[in-house]
Amino acid sequence: MIVERLDHVNIITDRLSETATFYADLLDLEERDGPPHMKPDQVRWMYDQNGIAILHLNSVDFPRKYDRNVDSGAETGAIHHVALRCTGFEEVTSRLDARGADYKINDMPSSGLRQIFTSDPNNVLLELNFFGE
Secondary structure, eight states: OOOOSOOOEEEEESOHHHHHHHHHHHHOOEEEOOOTTSOTTTEEEEEOTTSOEEEEEEETTSOOSSOOOOOTTSOOTTOOOEEEEESOHHHHHHHHHHHTOOEEEEEEGGGTEEEEEEEOTTOOEEEEEEEOO
16 A cells, blocks of 8 residues: 555534635635535535645534544644645735734745744644745
């Protein structure tokens, strides 16, 4: 078996609309309904520019096949952060500034990488990676 790529990240939230808007506004992800059997008021999927659903956003009351305790809004537990490869460093920092968001920048010139660390409305830590910008 070979892992080809990360398929998606699932975030369970009590702030579904706000979370979807955050990812749409900050990262230009497209908000869409999930599959037809999932209610739009419980599920929003966020698609990248290639039409791939990389984030599955579920309300806390969405029924799950494998359920476990989740404290929506708490820090991300054993998962430290979710990393996304991005473009448009200056545009993203401008969007964060406009939101009054807290973020940190990490520049690594030796590898041509600039990073932005910020949290979404559910306190999920994001590592936004920009290569060659």
